[in-house]
Amino acid sequence: MDPKKIIELVEAALAADYPRVRKAANAIARVMGDDGQEEGATALRSLLRKKGVPLRASGHMEQLPVDVKSRLPLVEEQEWPVTPIFINEPAHMAIADFVSDAQNLEEFSRNGIASRLAIMLSGPPGTGKSLLAGHIASQLNRPLYVVRLDSLISSLLGDTAKNVRAVFDFIPTKNAVLFLDEIDAVAKFRDDRQELGELKRVVNTVIQGLDSLDDSAVVVAATNHSQLLDPAIWRRFPYQLEIGLPNETVREALWNYFLFGDKDPEGVSKILAVISPNLTGADIERISLAARRRMLLNKNELHLGEVTTAIINARTSEGHTGERRRQGALDNKEMARHLQQHGLNAPQIAKLLGVSRQWSLRLLNEADNG
Known part of the structure; x- marks a missing residue:
């Protein structure tokens, strides 16, 4: 273990700097995981995810912007994800370029070629947009x-x-990544005649807020409905990435x-990858974890037939993931x-069906014969 990481953690704790404590502890957890101490790394990450404990003994409580009427916070700080990101190679390269540009902003600025660090992620639900935002924050520390x-x-x-306005006034003081999920909810096309004038004013406020940020601010936005966004919003995001199905x-x-x-x-x-072309990453995660839960509860081996059934039915009206369906729900x-x-x-x-090769051939012959 690098002593500098321990020193950083202790210094942050003594200074009652909760964000620094979390950064240092996450770095230590990553090192532990790389060294094969996965149990300790998991325990440390679990501790960091607990709510209601951040340095209260020291009196440190971060003041988040809140809604005037409800007093609910307008933003929340979230942990960096521990789940790896799985995306197609072009998307991976685009994210790597964005992170690299953010890390080398000062050099670009000195040469007059800096750009606004704002990236728009678009694509269907379940393709990893929110997870990507977390990984960008993690890589930028x-x-x-x-x-x-x-x-x-x-x-x-x-x-x-x-x-x-309160959100955009808060962010510049934090050296953070701001994630605007479902941005189309507050940034719709201003010529939409179905919307009230108030929503059009909100779009203008979002645009003004984005323009008020300095070059070092990092903004990640995500939308499932890119066609709804106002063109002026798109112009505020020089980095744009459409994330499709895996x-x-x-x-x-x-x-x-x-x-x-x-x-x-084996x-x-x-x-399974061959037979699941229409599934998102979120679909695959749900089906997989459901199968593993049943395996643990029933104390038996993984039932690939049930997984196959879930894949086949994942996009039908009978259930999005088919989590509770059994193999008998479909004829072999x-x-x-x-x-x-x-x-x-x-x-x-x-x-996949858990049958013999001979039985599989018989099923195929019966299928061919109707």
Whole structure:
């Protein structure tokens, strides 16, 4: 363990600087994990995630901006994520470029080529936009402040714009990453005739707030509905990244991590990746964790047939993830036909359905014969 990390933690604690304490402790947890002390690293991260304990004995309580009427905080500081990010290679390169530009801002400024450090993430739900914001904050070693839309958007005319201004007045003092999730809720196209004049004023306030930030401020915004955003908002985000569904390589990594804990000697993850082209990372995580929970509760081996059923039904009206469905919910012949359509052969189908190769061939013959 690097003594400097211990010294940094102690200095931050003695100074009652809670954000520094968390940064230093997270750094120590990462080192512990890299050194194979995963149990200790997990315990330390769990301690850091606990609510209501930050340096209260020392009297340190961070004053967050609040809604005047409800007194609810408008932003909340969130922990850096411990779950790895799984995204396609072009998206990975785009994020790496953004982080690199942020880390070298001073050099760019000296040469007159600095840019606003604001990135817009767009794409369907469950593709990892929120997780990406956390990883950006972690790589930049900055706190992550997330805007709470439930508090920000007030039912009283005029208060929403005031709340937006309060957030942008607060952030410059924190050297943090500001995450504006679901930004379309407060930044819709101003020519939308369905919206009241108040919402149009809110958009103007958001634009003014973004313009008020200096070059060192880092803003990450995310939207599931990019077509709703006002064009002027887009112009405030020189970095723009559309995150789509994971490709087959990424899906394989997701199944391997969430379903097998990175221990898949038989290569089942690769087969599951082939049959799940329409799933998001969040879908794969939910299906995987549901299967592992049942495995632990029932004290038996992982049931790949149930996982396969959940994948097949994940986008049907019968259930988004199929978490509680059983293999019997689909006929084996139907499943075999579906898997064959994805290019799987008899041995691969047998592995997923938990049947013999001969039985798999019989199912395929029955499916072919209707």
